[in-house]
Amino acid sequence: MSANKIILDCDPGHDDALAILLALSSPKEINCLGITTSAGNVPLELTTKNALKVLALIKNNKIEVYKGCPKPLVGELVTAENVHGESGLDTGSGTSLPEPISSYNNKHAVNFILDTLKEAPNNEITLVATGPLTNLAAAFSIDPQTFRRAKRIVLMGGAGFEPGNITPAAEFNIYVDPFAAKSIFQSELEIFMFGLDVTHKMIITSSRLKAIKNSSNMVGPSVADLLTFFNVYDTKKYGWDGAPLHDPCTIAWLISPDIFEMKKMSVEIETNNGPAYGRTVADWFNVTNKKKNINVAINGNSDKFFELITKRLNFFD
Numbered sequence: 579m580s581a582n583k584i585i586l587d588c589d590p591g592h593d594d595a596l597a598i599l600l601a602l603s604s605p606k607e608i609n610c611l612g613i614t615t616s617a618g619n620v621p622l623e624l625t626t627k628n629a630l631k632v633l634a635l636i637k638n639n640k641i642e643v644y645k646g647c648p649k650p651l652v653g654e655l656v657t658a659e660n661v662h663g664e665s666g667l668d669t670g671s672g673t674s675l676p677e678p679i680s681s682y683n684n685k686h687a688v689n690f691i692l693d694t695l696k697e698a699p700n701n702e703i704t705l706v707a708t709g710p711l712t713n714l715a716a717a718f719s720i721d722p723q724t725f726r727r728a729k730r731i732v733l734m735g736g737a738g739f740e741p742g743n744i745t746p747a748a749e750f751n752i753y754v755d756p757f758a759a760k761s762i763f764q765s766e767l768e769i770f771m772f773g774l775d776v777t778h779k780m781i782i783t784s785s786r787l788k789a790i791k792n793s794s795n796m797v798g799p800s801v802a803d804l805l806t807f808f809n810v811y812d813t814k815k816y817g818w819d820g821a822p823l824h825d826p827c828t829i830a831w832l833i834s835p836d837i838f839e840m841k842k843m844s845v846e847i848e849t850n851n852g853p854a855y856g857r858t859v860a861d862w863f864n865v866t867n868k869k870k871n872i873n874v875a876i877n878g879n880s881d882k883f884f885e886l887i888t889k890r891l892n893f894f895d
Contacts, residue, residue: 581609582704582832585691587646589618589709590628591662592808593734593825596887597708598632599797600829602641603893607833611694611703614644614687618709618754619658620666622648625709628667630678635800636894639680646687646713650755658750661811670806691717695727704832707733708825710751715758718765728767732828735759736773736845736858738874748856749774752847756856760847769872771845772827773858776838776875780827782809782820786884793888794895801891823883827875830883837886839877844868 586601588594601608613633615626626645633641649655662668667675683690691713695703705728707714718725735751736759742748752759763769782805791802805821812821831838844861846868848854860874 581605581607583609583611583698583702584704584706584832585611585614585694587614587616587687587705587707587709587713588629588825589616589620589625590632591619591625591666591709591825592804593823594619594708595628595632595667595804596801596823597825597829598629599636599801600826600887600890602636602638603890604829604833608829610641612642612644612690614646614690614713616646616687616709616712617648617655617657618751619662621655621657622646624666626682627678628665630680630682631667631675634676634679635797637679643682644685644687644690645682647716650710650712651715651757656744656754661808663807667804668807669803671803673803675800687713688716688720692721692724696724698727700727701729704729705731706828706832707731707735708828710754711735711758711762712755715755715761718761726765726767730768730770731762732770732772732832734772734777734825734828736771738773738775738858738860738862738876740774740778742857743774745853745856747848747854749858752858753856756847756849760849763845763847763871770831770840770875771858771872772831772875776878777824777827778822779878780823780880780883781818782823784820787820789884789888790891793891796894797891826887827878827883830886831875834882834886837879837882838875840873841876842870842873844870845872845874
């Protein structure tokens with residue numbers, strides 16, 4: 579079986595960083611053609627620098643990083659320094675990741691996405707999105723025909739039964755740019771959504787954190803240091819044994835789909851101002867008979883998920 583060719587669109591962010599590492603540690607299953615960045619967890623300059631820092635951690639100057647959209651399609655940017663720290667990748671020890679060893683490519687992320695889709699065979703490239711969907715929506719708006727050459731979109735965002743994590747109704751990535759999400763959810767591409775219903779089961783417990791630390795001499799301690807910081811805010815917020823690890827679910831599914839259970843349903847995005855702004859309205863019981871447009875992850879095996887991560891991080895040694 580050939581590897582999944584992907585473009586990883588992200589806003590690093592601790593869990594985005596781990597999604598990058600999981601993708602690049604799995605060359606048999608994942609062929610990452612490039613990393614595109616958007617504003618989200620922190621502003622665009624920082625998310626771009628953070629993607630380059632993660633690559634520096636594994637001494638990788640081959641993967642190109644493309645800087646994308648600095649703000650959502652509509653409205654002002656909402657960020658999450660309260661979760662990720664001022665840098666977006668703060669650590670428990672205060673020790674920063676290494677400085678970038680390469681610079682980002684000057685081509686705009688949206689142009690890179692469209693050019694790559696244009697040059698590849700139809701239905702070959704998977705777009706993986708672990709941040710707000712601004713870059714994808716901009717690409718779709720500019721050239722819908724080329725955008726629809728993508729095989730599928732695999733995204734972290736939204737929630738079905740589960741409450742939101744930035745408002746009672748909305749998950750952060752969708753809330754930051756619900757108009758982008760609305761456009762993508764109506765794109766008629768095959769979409770796989772990993773929302774809070776499944777990511778809230780992927781808890782970074784102390785034993786899993788220890789296993790990650792010991793997983794790799796090269797990156798284990800640094801990843802554990804990142805996740806130690808990441809655990810602090812969510813542990814207080816939820817009262818759980820650790821923070822949920824959201825973004826790597828997208829990559830884990832591409833590597834090992836049996837970890838997750840999916841259910842296809844109609845999902846719409848609420849863009850009207852009010853308490854439900856940014857909500858993913860999922861028709862779990864098919865009460866509307868609307869077209870089922872999204873494959874929603876509804877369950878996942880957290881032990882298998884963390885075993886996969888700890889096993890793969892060893893690739894870098």
